Amino acid sequence: MSNISVLIMAFLSVVIVNNFVFTKFLGTCPYLGCSGRIDTAFGMGLAVTFVTTLSGILTWLVDHYILVPNKLEITRYICYIIVIAGAVQLVEMYVKKFFPPLYKSFGIFLPLISTNCVILGICLFINIWGINNLPEVAVLSAGAGIGFTVAICIMAAIRETLKLADVPPALKDAPITLITAGLLTLGFMGFTGMIK
Amino acid sequence: MLSKIKFFMQQSWLLLLASFLFGLMIAVADTAWKPKVEENKTGKVKNMMKGLINANSFEVAAKDVNIPSDKGFIKTDIYKAVDEQGNVLGYEYITSGSGFGDKIELIIAVDAKCEKYLGYQVLSSNETPGFGDKIKGDYFSKQFVGAPAAEFTLVKVGKAEDIDNQIVAISGATITSTAMVNIFNKSIVSVKETLAQKGLIK
Amino acid sequence: MVQNLTVSPSPHINKHHSTQSIMLNVIIALMPSLAAAVFFFRMKAVYVTATCVITCLISEWLCNWYRKKPNSLGDLSAVITGLILAFSVPPALPIFAAIIGSAFAIIVGKMVFGGLGANIFNPAMIGRAFLTASFGGLMTMWTVPATIDPNMPVMTAANTTVMTQATPLAWSKEAIKSKNVKDETKKVNASVANGMLKNLLTGSRGGCIGETCSIALIIGGLYLILTGIITWHIPAAVLISTFVFSSIPYFINSNYYASPVFHLLSGGLLIGAFFIATDPVTSPLTIKGRWIFGIGVGGLTILIRTLGAYPEGMMYSILLMNSVTPLIEKFCKIVPAGGIPNA
Amino acid sequence: MIFENTFIFAQIDLLKLWQDAWPAAVTMLVLGFGFAVILLVASEKLKVVQDERIEKVAAALPGANCGACGCAGCADYAKMVVMDPTLLGKCAPGGSKTMALIAGILNLQISEDVPKRPIVHCNASKDDKTYLAKYDGIPSCTAANAIANTQACKFGCLGFGDCKAACKFSSIKIVNGLATIDYNTCTGCGACMKACPRGLIEMVPFKQSRIMTVACRSQESGKDTKAFCKVGCIGCKLCTKQTDAFEVNNNLAKLDYNKYSPNEQFETAMKKCPTGIIVFRGKE
């Protein structure tokens, strides 16, 4: 079925070719802040993936079934952010209460990212790209999160080795992370044009 | 029950009030600026069209014309550029094709007889800066101004100053250049046909 | 002190193989290619190579000077960076671009990470990637080798023929891109069979300064392996995986896709496999990691060559695999001979 | 250019404006209502009890959730700091102000009548010591201590600064091969004590701002000590004759710091010491 292949393409596109961190510059703050250790990075990545998927779908539903039919597009941003913040807060409370181990492994990241660029970014881009079916929305929003996870895990491993390197003091931590990310984008340019 | 409602209101009145007021605020802004926003949207295309043919007004000459492109057909309108005296100065239409990064959307202008191109404007594109996006620059686009409205071929080496059916590729951006040439080649035939059908050209 | 005695932890002797001697051997191994480059591209090759090497040395010296660190030019790694960078740019590259690329390679690609041994990415490839991204036009201007173009004046850089296309890979790419033009690939594949193969081997073709002469590269690579400077794993992994991955599309449709042999001999594959992917600093330490790395490089190269927008993917695949090298090492931890201790 | 027509709505009929705008406002109201209900219910039903200091600390933090601390957001950092106060000061955006606040919440100033400060029990600079050979190994005290005869004295300061590296407050300098503590900045954290492989650093109660000490740990016989070091304790027992706060064991004099008070006897003991190894340590 070509439908499936469309979904696969969409997924690869958003994970690798149009990675949100590298091409859309979204989620830079946690990308800098949480890439120091690989387990933190992975936890963060999981949490982001969870939230992008959740909010991508929710906002699309809200947009598609409430805002557009009622010509309320103007409240789009407000609705998006409130839906995201509310949903994340709810999930966090819920997980914290009922699944403490799960909360430990990735729940703690949730409040941190409810106001993170990737999340709102994927919702907005889904809208801009004019995606109009739920499966694709789901794949794209999960893909954005997974793309973030891939990017942050690569960076975390790099930074763990850089800990043992003699980086100039002024460039330690954030600056060298930014530079490395920049050089990484040079590598990711190789994927250009692979998927339209 | 009542006490619950009271408690709720105590906790949440601010949120309710704020939602209402902010809702009002953006709605007012929207209402006030909407005409301008709309105007900008249509204005952009109009301005670009004007940039190609300095006409007084643009009328729809043919609606929903099917133009072949990479993925089947696209529907577009052909506009007639008319000056103050009512003379037809040329025709313009919007078309697209896939480039290096993403879709390239162009406005193409031909003269009144549909014999020569009057140029093009890039409505939207996502080509690499410094490479594909040189299609927005003069060096590449000048080649099309005055070029015969017939099949183009792409060459890698040649003189860009010569106005003919040979388009010199942007070095380092062959794919984009090919895409541009394809967009022109694919659309012009059906545009000519349509205009001829309507009796607007011979 | 009776006698000028020294104390230190054991061991008290060591082998006379220094960083410097290793680097020197790599430079020696690159010499056949340099000779070939000078033969094919005459003084152009000399100018570009000299500029790159000198700029690399100056940049490294400046960084050390700024950080008040001991001078590290003596380890010769900057010379290799300069050579490799020069070898992977077109002969007609203007000098200013060569300077920018080399400075970027050393400063941003190497010194900001802390100098030799600390960089994550191969500095020369960083320099090349930056040049490709910045000056795409200049980086795809191919010079006709002196052997093909008899007009090429000997020993001068001026007035030589520059053409904008015509590397073998570019033909093959065009064939894939415009699916209906079968002739182009046929031409490629046919040419591999007759004549072209010889040109690919001897280097009488358009391309980057050091990549054209396959024979010289193979000689250099074998020298490195036989003298024990590099282990054979990465070159083998790259070559084998390139061969395997490129035969898949070829066997599916040999009308559109180039043959594995063509893939092995064209573009930067050989220099990449022997000299660049093997850069010890940016490739995994362990044997298992090296296999994964090499297979990754080969696979990505073919992926980019056949599906991507660029004709060649060696540089990008090396950079990408460089970036996952820390991850590979993290997950290919070697196990002590006595097994992992409990608790 | 951009600013002309900005206030275009001043000319617009207010009634029409309201007619156009109310749906949005009302939607927002409904939305706000919905979330108010849900979150209120949730916050009541899903409350989790935790150490109240965590909330206090969290409130004191900037709330940027920037991750600079290496934790997953401010709330997580708050929790970590409460559990492990050594993480104090990781919050870069908060800076020292926040650090002080948190320290206040966590009661970090451990009340102590007599503050303990480290003393390096060696007073030999490079020039005072005998060397039998050149040490050509890793410049670390721990490494050098594992090698015989790095310097003749097995007990004295090696001067490679393991203690200096351990001090987070940059209070230790190596002056001519001898670790020297700056008591003005030392916080008494004791990290240096743990770092010294020769156990030269001891945390000592400082009743006064400076205190007397026998700055030597050499248990060598007097003869060997003399051969190894110009300023070592030779166990001559002259000091013990002045006050019983000094005691000589294994060829080494030791001062019982609890018995020390600045007076005549101690001064004399100090003067009597033939190698001058009884010295003051502390703020000048």
Next chain:
Amino acid sequence: MADGINTSPNYFNALTAGLWKENPTFRLLIGMCPPLAVTTAVKPALTMGLCVIFVLVCSNMVISLMRNLLKPHLRIIMFCLSIAAFVTVADLYLKAFAPDMSEILGAYVPLIIVNCIIIFRAEACASKSNVLVSILDGIGSGSGFTCALIILAGIRELLASGKFADIQVMPKGFVPWAAMQMPVGAFVTLGLLIGFAAIITAPKKD
């Protein structure tokens, strides 16, 4: 009197801290997405900066006004609500009066909602200080942010096209470095600038 002495430097501080000492981009490293995304040229960067100042000032003001009325569980949602409202207004304004900028900035204008600076200032300052301090703080931080954007955009535009704010600066023979317009240019330049800022502010060591 005593009050005045205590608080007047406070106002000054609120205004100037954000410019350098607590510059969000170079010192605090928050709100890093826009400096990377919209700095291909000076003009969009400036536009972005102005938008952020506007939103920051407004949201700081509103949040400061209602800081004593906030209930814990509604805190975040109230912040989001007010910020989003002002961002919507700013977005509409750009669409109406600076359509070309609006097109270039695209999704990055609504993304101001989740820009870390805004929430950070709301939490760190507005929800604790009076209205005037909050407004000054908004102006200060916003200007610091804008300056950072312009510096970054200036460098990138200059090298990528030889122009500054669309005015040709570089001599004729200059070959533009297209890479500066690509993500590499953004990341590397920002990284080096932050390092540079760290060198400038580093306490002199003996």
Next chain:
Amino acid sequence: MNFPGKLTFKGGVHPNDYKTLSSQCAIKTIPVPKQLSIMLSQHIGAICKPLVNKKDTVTTGQLIANADAFVSAGIHSPVNGTVKDIALCSHPVLGRAQAIIIESSDDNQPKQPVPNTFDVSFNPALYSADKIFDAVRNAGIVGMGGAGFPTSVKIKANPKAPITDIIINACECEPFITCDYRLMLEWTYQILAGASLISKSLGCNNIYIGIENNKPDAIDIFNKAIKTTSFASNIKIAPVKTKYPQGGERQLIKSILNKEVPTGGIPPMVGVLVSNVATCAAIAEAVVLNTPLTHRVVTVSGNGIKNPGNFYAPIGMAVGELIETAGGLTHDAVKIILGGPMMGFAIADLATPLTKTSGAITVLAQKDIVKRNQTPCIRCGRCIASCPVNINPTKIAHGVKHNQLDIAQQYYMSACIECGCCTYICPADIDLTGYIKTGKILVARQKKLMPK
């Protein structure tokens, strides 16, 4: 002959062995030194307490220090004389440690080796396991291959973990050292007798002697001896590959038996006992003649020594004196090492006494040592390839260097046998082994296992 193992192991290095400097020098007895300093800590386990006081007179073979602990070995006086002092003295490992200083009287005769006591006719059946254990314990024998683990503990049969194979370690893989080689040539039957006594004590009949294949004459002489004797007929000679550290017990077990000693474990865990040839000789002498361990063969060699040789020296003799016996230092001698150049301990105090584990004094000249000029690691992987226990020395060393002991431990720092191969091979001249040793000390201190 077939062996379970491939007679080699993964990793290792091939340093120039310089054995010819002293391999042709027969073992020489030397005059009794005037003064001996006998260290109280010469072995792994409880440190001995002196049993004599200052000014006491002692006789040859008298027990002068002992400890009650099971893992410990008594110390005997090599000479007749008086106790001059019990004081701190330079120790090759501990720096300074307590020693009993004995002034020898004039009536001393140098002790002569006893290889002639042993020949084809030796009969281990005469000695019961208990007798062997007692004799070994009373003689204060400790492993003479370097580690110094009390041998009595090793040879006591443990029914819960029976020993199935005994390996006599005759590799002598360190450069310069030839004492074991000379022993094999000159004391062949004594060694075989010791080996058979060990096998008797443990009730185990699989005995291998692992000899590096660069010593064909030693292999020959053993093969011939085995053929002629009945008591040693079950002994198999394993000509293992010449490669450092073939003599490491884990490597030897891998080479001969193809068994891996678990990381952090010891050979008995895989049912193997490894013992050095000198230890075997000492066991034989102790069991048959009841003489305690007071002398050992020491190779004095190196390019910084005038007349290299192998000497039968009393324990407690000052290094400097023995060097003088060997002609003294050359003018360009720069490093005196107790042991071989790969694992030995550099010392600077020539008064440092020999201990039971000091098999060699190696003196390196200027041209042998390479000035360490540490440059950054180029991640070439040579250290990993050369590491006989297959760990990642560079990661560990860098972890230690940057004070990240957790990283070092994640990469199995504790598995390192401190053989020095990695430092030897590293082109960047990084003292990897030094960092690893330091890291181990730091970890031990962290765990408070080590007194400060």
